[in-house]
Amino acid sequence: MKKNCLEIVRSKCESCKACALAKTRTNVVFSDGNPSTAKIVLIGEAPGETEDLTGVPFVGRAGQLLNEFLENAGISREDDLYMINTVKCRPPENRVPTDEEKAACRKFLNAQIDIINPKAIILCGATALKEFYPTDKKTTISKLRGQWLDINVDGKDYKAMAIFHPSYLLRDHSLKETSPRTLTARDLAEIKAAYLSDNEIVIDQNAENIFACV
Numbered sequence: 001m002k003k004n005c006l007e008i009v010r011s012k013c014e015s016c017k018a019c020a021l022a023k024t025r026t027n028v029v030f031s032d033g034n035p036s037t038a039k040i041v042l043i044g045e046a047p048g049e050t051e052d053l054t055g056v057p058f059v060g061r062a063g064q065l066l067n068e069f070l071e072n073a074g075i076s077r078e079d080d081l082y083m084i085n086t087v088k089c090r091p092p093e094n095r096v097p098t099d100e101e102k103a104a105c106r107k108f109l110n111a112q113i114d115i116i117n118p119k120a121i122i123l124c125g126a127t128a129l130k131e132f133y134p135t136d137k138k139t140t141i142s143k144l145r146g147q148w149l150d151i152n153v154d155g156k157d158y159k160a161m162a163i164f165h166p167s168y169l170l171r172d173h174s175l176k177e178t179s180p181r182t183l184t185a186r187d188l189a190e191i192k193a194a195y196l197s198d199n200e201i202v203i204d205q206n207a208e209n210i211f212a213c214v
């Protein structure tokens with residue numbers, strides 16, 4: 001059922017010309033993961049060069065690094081996650097998608113989330129965070145990552161956690177206790193414990209986050 005609904009959305013997406021990115025894309029990058037088993041939707045920023053060429057999200061260098069982090073956390077990319085981006089077509093030179101492009105593509109994103117109906121959402125990087133949890137300019141992903149956030153998508157409430165984007169982790173190799181890589185490993189461990197373990201913990205918004213570090 002989910003697969004059939006998603007195929008309808010995919011076919012509309014693949015012929016979409018609602019924003020300027022349609023002119024420069026090689027492929028629409030719709031999703032990756034198993035809709036039947038995925039409990040969590042992971043939302044990134046936009047397809048990069050390798051994603052544009054293959055039509056699959058998170059397969060370039062950043063995607064390979066994300067795979068390592070997921071594997072170390074015991075999260076299965078194939079079974080636990082449904083991976084998408086805020087826009088389905090690659091912005092030229094990997095620039096950040098514009099507000100207009102994100103708005104034009106939002107209907108596909110909303111439909112995918114609604115169909116998957118995930119237990120939680122991972123907002124991977126600042127662009128995804130801002131799209132679903134608007135904040136003032138001073139509030140960065142460094143301040144919000146690792147916390148359970150309440151977000152609303154098309155009238156439905158979800159728990160969400162922001163994590164650093166793997167392309168940011170590619171630029172910072174530090175493994176110090178407060179480094180982005182260490183914090184990301186902790187965030188993924190919390191997500192695993194909360195929603196992907198046999199003994200899921202109950203998320204209490206008022207309780208101190210067990211891995212709150214920043």
Ligand code: SF4
Nearest residue numbers: 016019022089104105
């Ligand atoms: S980015 Fe989204 S809205 Fe823009 S052309 Fe691609 S599918 Fe359509």
